[in-house]
Amino acid sequence: MPxxxxxxxEASLPPIVKRNYGKWITHEHVRPGVIKHDSETGEACYTVRxxxxxxxxxxxxxxxxxxxLSDEFSEGYFRITQRNSIEFVGVPPARIDxxxxxxxxxxxxxxxxxxxxxxxxxCTGYLHCHLAASDPAAxxxxxxxxxxxxxxxxxFPAKLKIxxxxxxxxxxxxxxxxxxxxxxxxxxxxxxxxxxxxxxLPLVISVCPTGAIKPKGPNMIEIxxxxxxxxxxxxxxxxxxxxxxxxxxxxxxxxxxxxxANTGDGPAMAKVVVPYLPNNPPRWPEVTDVxxxxxxxxxxxxxxxxxxxxWINRIGWPKFYQRTxxxxxxxxxxxxxxxxxxxxxxxxxxQW
Amino acid sequence: MEKVKLCCAKCGFTIEEYTADELATVPRxxxxxKYLLNKSSICPSCLASGRxxxxxxxxxxxxxxxxxxxxxSSTTAPVAHEEHAAAATPMMDALAKGPWPxxxxxxxxxxxxxxxxxxxxQKRTTQWGYGxxxxxxxxxxxxxxxxxxxxEITKGSNFVRIMDPCGNFFKADAMRGLCDIADKYAYGLxxxxxxxxxxxxxxxxxxxxxxxxxxxxxxxxxxxxxxxDYRTSEExxxxxxxxxxxxxxxxxxxxxxxxxxxxxxxxRFPHKIKCKFAGCPNDCVRGGQKADIFVCGVFRDLPxxxxxxxxxxxxxxxxxxxxxxRCPGGSLQWDAKKGLSIDxxxxxxxxYCINKISGMRPGDDRGVAILVGxxxxxxxxxxxxxxxxPFIKAVPPDYKEVFDFIERLTEVYDEHARKxxxxxxxxxxxxxxxxxxxxxxxxxxxxxxxxxxxLFYHWEPSEIRDERQK
Ligand code: HEM
Ligand code: SF4
Ligand code: SF4
Ligand code: SF4
Ligand code: SF4
Numbered sequence: 001m002p003x004x005x006x007x008x009x010e011a012s013l014p015p016i017v018k019r020n021y022g023k024w025i026t027h028e029h030v031r032p033g034v035i036k037h038d039s040e041t042g043e044a045c046y047t048v049r050x051x052x053x054x055x056x057x058x059x060x061x062x063x064x065x066x067x068x069l070s071d072e073f074s075e076g077y078f079r080i081t082q083r084n085s086i087e088f089v090g091v092p093p094a095r096i097d098x099x100x101x102x103x104x105x106x107x108x109x110x111x112x113x114x115x116x117x118x119x120x121x122x123c124t125g126y127l128h129c130h131l132a133a134s135d136p137a138a139x140x141x142x143x144x145x146x147x148x149x150x151x152x153x154x155x156f157p158a159k160l161k162i163x164x165x166x167x168x169x170x171x172x173x174x175x176x177x178x179x180x181x182x183x184x185x186x187x188x189x190x191x192x193x194x195x196x197x198x199x200x201l202p203l204v205i206s207v208c209p210t211g212a213i214k215p216k217g218p219n220m221i222e223i224x225x226x227x228x229x230x231x232x233x234x235x236x237x238x239x240x241x242x243x244x245x246x247x248x249x250x251x252x253x254x255x256x257x258x259x260x261a262n263t264g265d266g267p268a269m270a271k272v273v274v275p276y277l278p279n280n281p282p283r284w285p286e287v288t289d290v291x292x293x294x295x296x297x298x299x300x301x302x303x304x305x306x307x308x309x310x311w312i313n314r315i316g317w318p319k320f321y322q323r324t325x326x327x328x329x330x331x332x333x334x335x336x337x338x339x340x341x342x343x344x345x346x347x348x349x350x351q352w
Numbered sequence: 353m354e355k356v357k358l359c360c361a362k363c364g365f366t367i368e369e370y371t372a373d374e375l376a377t378v379p380r381x382x383x384x385x386k387y388l389l390n391k392s393s394i395c396p397s398c399l400a401s402g403r404x405x406x407x408x409x410x411x412x413x414x415x416x417x418x419x420x421x422x423x424x425s426s427t428t429a430p431v432a433h434e435e436h437a438a439a440a441t442p443m444m445d446a447l448a449k450g451p452w453p454x455x456x457x458x459x460x461x462x463x464x465x466x467x468x469x470x471x472x473x474q475k476r477t478t479q480w481g482y483g484x485x486x487x488x489x490x491x492x493x494x495x496x497x498x499x500x501x502x503x504e505i506t507k508g509s510n511f512v513r514i515m516d517p518c519g520n521f522f523k524a525d526a527m528r529g530l531c532d533i534a535d536k537y538a539y540g541l542x543x544x545x546x547x548x549x550x551x552x553x554x555x556x557x558x559x560x561x562x563x564x565x566x567x568x569x570x571x572x573x574x575x576x577x578x579x580x581d582y583r584t585s586e587e588x589x590x591x592x593x594x595x596x597x598x599x600x601x602x603x604x605x606x607x608x609x610x611x612x613x614x615x616x617x618x619x620r621f622p623h624k625i626k627c628k629f630a631g632c633p634n635d636c637v638r639g640g641q642k643a644d645i646f647v648c649g650v651f652r653d654l655p656x657x658x659x660x661x662x663x664x665x666x667x668x669x670x671x672x673x674x675x676x677x678r679c680p681g682g683s684l685q686w687d688a689k690k691g692l693s694i695d696x697x698x699x700x701x702x703x704y705c706i707n708k709i710s711g712m713r714p715g716d717d718r719g720v721a722i723l724v725g726x727x728x729x730x731x732x733x734x735x736x737x738x739x740x741x742p743f744i745k746a747v748p749p750d751y752k753e754v755f756d757f758i759e760r761l762t763e764v765y766d767e768h769a770r771k772x773x774x775x776x777x778x779x780x781x782x783x784x785x786x787x788x789x790x791x792x793x794x795x796x797x798x799x800x801x802x803x804x805x806x807l808f809y810h811w812e813p814s815e816i817r818d819e820r821q822k
Contacts, residue, residue, distance in 0.1 A: 001490055001491075001565075001566065001569055002490065002491055002492070002494065002565065002569060002574055002575055002576065002617055003574070003613070003617065004569055004572070004574045005515075005574055005609045005610065005613045006515050006516070006517055006518060006574065006605075006606065006609050007517045007518075007572050007573070008606065009518055009519070009602055009603065009606060011517075011572065012517035012518060012519060012521055012522075012523070013519055013521055013592060013602075014521055014523075017519070017521070017592045017593060021591050021592060022591035022597075022600065024591070024593065024594060024595035025595050026595055026710060027594070027595055037593055037594075037595065038595075045593070047593070051452065051453065052453060052544070053452075053453040053454055053455040053457070053458050054452075054455045055455055055543070056543060056544045056545065057455055057458060057459070057541060057542075057543050057544075057554070058458050058541070058542060058544060059458045059459075059461035059462045059540060059541060059542075060462070060531035060534050060535050060540045060541070060542065061461050061540075062458060062461070063527060063530075063531050063542055063544070064528060064531055066524075066527075067524035067525075067527050067528050067531075068524070070524045071524050076523060076524045076525070077521045077522065077523055077524065078521070078522055078524070078527075079519070079520050079521045079522070079589075080516075080520045080522070080544050080545050080551075081520070081589075082549075082586070082588070082636060082637060082638075084544065084545060086544075089521070089593065107453055108453055109451075109452070109453075121547055123547065125478075126468075126469055126472035126473060126478050126479070126480075127455075127459075127469055128480060128498060128509065128511075128554070129478060129480055129483075129498075130478055130480040130481050130482055130483055130498065130499075130501070131478070132472075132478040132480075135472065135473065137455050138447055138473065141447050141450065141452060141454060141455060141456075142447075142450075144450075144452035145450035145451055145452045148451045148452050165728075168729060168733075169728070169729050170728035170729045170734065171547060171728070172547060173547050173638070173641075173642060173728055175641070175728055175734040176638050176641045176642065176728070197402070198392060198400070198401050198402040199392060200391070200392050203392075203771060203772060206770065206771075206772075207731065207772055209731045209732055233731065237772065239401050239482040242481075242482050243477075243478065243481070243482075243501065245477055245478070246477065247475060247476035247477055248476075250476065250477065258641070260635040260636075260637075260638035260639070260640055260641050261633070261634045261635055261703070262633035262634070262635065262640075262700075262701075262702045262703060263633075263634070263680070263702045263703055263704040263707065264678065264680060264702075264704065265680065266680070266702070267635065267640040267641060267736055268736070269641065269734045269735070269736060279476045281443055281473040281474070281476060282443040282444075282446040282447050282473055283446065283447075303678075304671075304674055305674065305678055305704075305708075306678075336733070
């Protein structure tokens, strides 16, 4: 029964890690997808990183294949990274090529380290979620297909992380990434009167960030359509106000410049550069086109070690729009923000 | 002995059961009970949502509960899945093409109801219905239900969240065990991992939930991480495989579970709380962006320079000019004769030079910083975490000082925040000064980016007194 917590380190770490725990002194990117760590014990540890299907949703057959490969190549353990890549840790150096070949045969690319495209992450979207305004898994598949060579090589100025969320709940953490795809709704939430009695109306009213929901009689509510920002906190809190969305209402916003590390310009949330693109399954060409334009301009213009956001900070937003050729709209400036005027420019330090 | 049950108001399914004794003596159970009673829940059995009904009874009458999900043992044969008629899937087939591994190819190898996805793509709208978190008797958290908006394809789907082991290493045998359970009881589809760090087992018919959870725990894994509790915490790989870490992130996370497991498994906070632990300011867990509570390794003295190693790195082609130019403090200076020097006033301990130059190491005066309020959404949108404590020592094995502080912080949140208000939104509402004072931290210039420009400020009458120097 639940109540046991997580396994002990003793039970969950592979032998090579236990032998060198806390004793690593340097690391080196040997080649794309292969990292070498040196320990003060004199031992070296080679890690091979493998890309995963979008949303890292895999059949037990595929998981068993990873299990078998780790029995064969990495002492019976594998690791899953923060960005859902699979890592084989402690592969004997003489067998790295063999492992990469086996993986390639099974259709799994090795790469995603250092100055490359890192494995994409995204939420479940249409696969499993009633709030989804788009399908980030399909978008990530299309982007990964387009950029697979950039996953396997290191031609970028710095690392590139792309993440996608199926709605602004942002479970897929689009706002964290260098380039984020965050789906949005544009319709008003419905009010299914017959289901309202199952909802906590005071909670529904209080979760609305703009105060758009008002009581209308004892057991009824109404929405001020002018104030709604389609967030949709009410659809989350109350089954009577779900689902929100429609084929032409839903779509995606593109955000850029998110970063966690304290290096360079420090941590930042990504900024909205394209407020809306339509849903166009199965391959979302409008989205892949915008992403490609952003990457091409960044690769052409960024200095070494400059992440997307840092490149933009240096050249400024006017040059960003000029170099990418993206269409501009006032919708990237205003919106729902208590401090919206802070986005307007002060001073006349123009980067013409 | 008096028993108190919380049941679905519609079908009577028992969501949770306590003895009156427990409610009187075990605070977490009492809190949890109050929390459940005051919220709308979704019933795992009939999928109706609404307030739960309390029923109290005494003596033998409830000793043998009517057979239901909870009563099945793990030896019970799994309930069969719905059969899905094969139909054309042109959208999914298009997504199976291309060089990158395909999620649709994976889905097709499982019992996932592919028409739900195919039709969503065709109609450009999701086919899933309302969902939420449920608890089963004895399983307070970790199970999600998802209703279907297309009952003719599938009635719905449940999944469980399995808390990942520290370091995210999986032993092949244990993982095969999870595969067996997923094949036996579920779709045969695993999510490795969710962005929150859990391993999810997808598509478990309601009747199979209890035995599946039982078998998962027999393998040594536990479930949790749904609802208004501590979600699975995430740590960076730290000492297991990183040469930069400033504290033992894995040991820290393990100790965190030892101390806070109840808060992970018995939802009762105003909203979810996500904790992330990074070994150094590189923040590989993006805790500064996503975590309500972010513990980040920091050092106070300067980066250490091994001049001989740095010189040989430069000789070997290391681009020292690039690193000096990109040092955000403008603190690094390279001189071919004198070597590398750091201006201690402007260095912000960002890790860049240490990441890039062979021969540089983090300083020795090490501890952790605690930041709060990071989130991806909440009420008012994405927000970076704010510094609450710039430096505190992280002392193994129980990290008492850090954990005591975190506990105090969550008590303030628990007591003062509104229902469904993320920590960051709470901070925004009450103001960071008020929050600092409630939690009890001292003012420090490390706590703000810059002082305010606005001169408006609210002073309390009680703060007004004769402060002339005598
Ligand atoms: C059908 C609905 C939903 C599904 C399938 C879903 C699924 C997920 C999953 C798999 C994660 C990964 C993290 C974890 O294991 O904790 C996640 C994270 C997250 N969820 Fe959801 N979720 C849903 C609804 C929501 C709602 C309603 C909210 C907000 C009110 C929300 C907010 C988030 C956020 C902000 C994260 C980001 C991760 C983080 O901050 O660490 N999700 N979600
Ligand atoms: S981001 Fe939206 S669509 Fe994606 S899982 Fe979260 S709630 Fe669902
Ligand atoms: S979608 Fe958001 S803004 Fe619109 S009514 Fe609902 S809670 Fe308010
Ligand atoms: S956050 Fe720092 S210590 Fe942790 S893995 Fe990243 S670089 Fe290493
Ligand atoms: S730690 Fe960062 S700020 Fe300090 S010297 Fe190195 S690069 Fe510069």
